[in-house]
Amino acid sequence: MDRAFASKFAQMVFYTVTGLLILMYLGSRMFTHIDLALYGYMVGTVVFIGGFYYRFIAWAERPPTKLIMKKGLNLLFRKSTPKTSVEHMVTYRFIWKRGWYRWTQHILLGWGCILSAFVTFPLVFGWMYFTMEDNGFYTVVGFGIDLMRVRADGLIAFLFYNALNITAFMVIGGVCMALYRRLKNMQARAEQSFAYDFLPLYLLLLISVTGLMLTFSNIFLHGFGHPVITVIHQWSVIVTLIYLPFGKLAHIPFRPMSVLARNYREHYGEQQMKACKVCGSAFVSVEQSQDVIAVLKQNDIEFNMNEGFHLAELCLPCRRKYRMSRFAGVPTHEIRIKEANQNARG
Template sequence: MTIDAEARRVRTRAVIAAAGLSLVLVVAIVLGSRGLRDFDSALIPYTVATVFLTFGVAYRYLVWISAPAARRMFRKGLGTVFSWRNFRRAPTALPRMAATYLGFQRFLGARSHARWIAHQAMFWGCLLAVAITFPLTWGWFTFTGSSATGPGYEMRVWGFKVLGFSSSSLFGWAMYHGLDLAAVLVIGGVGFFLWRRTRDRAATTGQRFGYDFLPLLALLTISVTGLLLTFSEICLHGGGYQFLAVVHMISVVFTLVYLPFGKFFHIVQRPAAVGMQLFKHSAVTGAAATVGGATPGGSSAESGPLFPCRRCGEPIDTAPFVENLRGTMRDLRLDFDEWAEYCPRCKRVLRGGAYLQHVKRGF
C-alpha cells in the first residue's frame, strides 16, 4: 500500500469514527435534556459548536495517533496505564502523575514560576468554564425555583434534584457567578502571556499571529464579554446586553471550532503524556527492583535503569524508551536508528568529526 493510499485510509476511518462520536453526543444531549424539555433553544449555536468540537477533536486525535511515532508511544503509554503488574508495583503512580502533569503541571514551574502561575490560572479558569457551560448548554443542568416566593433554588442534573441552595447565600452567589470567577482567572493568565509575547525576546522570535496570538485573543474576548454581560445586567439594567451576547456567542463558537486545529489541541494531547511518563516510571522502578540480580535479558542491572550513551557512558533515558525510539525510527524507515543510543553532546561531536573528515578536508 502506498503512502497516499494509507493516508486516505486513515483519514476515512477517522472521519467515520469522529462522526459516530458526534452522533453519540447528540443522542446524549437529547436523552440528558429529557427529550429536549430542559434544552434552551437560545443555546443552539453553542450546542452545534460543541458537536463540531467533538468531531474535530476526535478526527485530529485519531489522525495524530495513526502516525508511527505517536502510535507507538500511545500504545506503550496505554499499555502501561492498564498494566496490572505496574499497578501492584506502584498503585499511586498514575494518580500522582495525573496530578503532576495534568493538574498542577509542575514541569512548567521548572521554567518560570510566573509562567506556571499564569498557566494555572488559564487552565483552572477554562476547566471551570467548561464544567459549567457544556452541561448547561446541553440541558443537563437546570436551576429552578423551589417556591414561588423566596430565594430558594434547586439544581437538577438530568431531571434529578442534586441540591438546594439560597441565591442570597455565598454558595448561591458562587454558583451563579462561577463563569465570572473563571473569566477573572483566564484574563489574568492571558494578560501575562500577551505581555510576555510582546516583551520577551525568546517568545517573540518565532511566534506567529494565527498560532500564538489568536488563541489568547479569543480567550480574552470570551472572558471580557462574559464579564460585560454581568456588568450590563447589574449596573446598566440590561443596556447593550443583546449586542454583548451576540459578540460573546460568536467568540465562543469561533474558539470551539478553532480548538481542534490550532494551538489549543495540545490540551487534548496532554493526557497522553501521563501514559508516557508512567511508561518511563515503570521502566525505572522495574529495573530498580532487579538490582543485584539479573534482568530478563540476562545482563546485570547494577548499571542502573538508564540507558548509557555508547560513546561517553552518560545516561540518556530509560532503556525501554530508547528501544521504543529506535523502533519508531525503523517504522519511519530511517536507517540511522542506532543514533538514538548516543547522547545529544556526542551526536554533535560525531557530526562535527564527520564534517571535518569528509567535507572540510576535501577543499
C-alpha cells in the first residue's frame, strides 16, 4: 500500500479523511442526520487536516524533533505522564509561573477554543444531534445511540443551547487580555508582529463576536440579518481553520508533543546531569548535551572551541559570556560571577 501513495504525507491525509468519512457514516446513521447548512465547516475541516499534516510532517522530520519524539514515545508510560499531561493540557500550570494574568488569559483562550471544538465538530459531522418529542423533552443522540433525555426548559438543555455562547465569551475575554498585554507590555511590543501575533487574535475575536450576533439576532431581532451573519461567521471559521496549521494557533493541536519533551528532560535528568565546562554547575542532562552535539553534527554545524570543549557543554550564562569574548577579545567566559537571570519566572 505504501507504493499507492506519492508520499507519506498523502498517505496520512488519505487515511485520516477516510476514517473521518467512516465515522460520519456511522455517527449520522448512514448520512441521514447531516446538516447541509454546516457543509462549509466540513470542507474547511478537510483542508485543515491537509494543512496540519503538512506542517506536522515538515516539523517532525527535523532531526531535533525526530529525536525528541522517538525518545519521548519510548518514555510515554512513565508514572509521571498523567500528571505531566494534566499540567500541560488541562491546568496549564507551567504558565502559572509567568503570572496569574497570563495563566488566566491562556485558560480562557485555550479552553474556550477546545470546548467550542468539542461542541462544533460533533454537530458538523453528525456525530451528535437532538430529537424532540411532543412531551417537551429533548433526546441527545451520539453516534446513533440515545445518550440522555433532558427537559427542553431545564438547566442542562439551557447549557446545551448556550454552550457556544459561553465559550465565545471565554474567548473574547482571553483575546482582550492578550491584546491589552501586547499593547502595554514593552517586551511584547518589541517582539510581536501583526501577521503572527495579532491576526490570530482578530480571527478568534471575529468568530466569537459573529457567533454571539447570531444568538442576538434570533432572540432580539426575530432573525433579522441572520443569513448574512451566518455567512460571515462561517467564512471566519473556515479561514481560521485553513490558517490554523501555519500560524501561531498551531501550538494548540501541537500541545500534546510537549509531554514527550517533558518526559525526555525529566527521565535523562534523573540519570546524570552535565556540568558546565567553565563554571561547573549542572544545567542539562548528559544525554541532552550529547544529543545536541549529535544533531548539530548531523547538520554539519560544529561549535568546537579552541579550549577543547563544545559550545553545547556550557550553561547559558557562560555561553553568552563566551560569545561576548569572541567579539570583544576579552575572556569574559572565565569570569566566575554569574549574572542574574532576568526572566527566571518566565
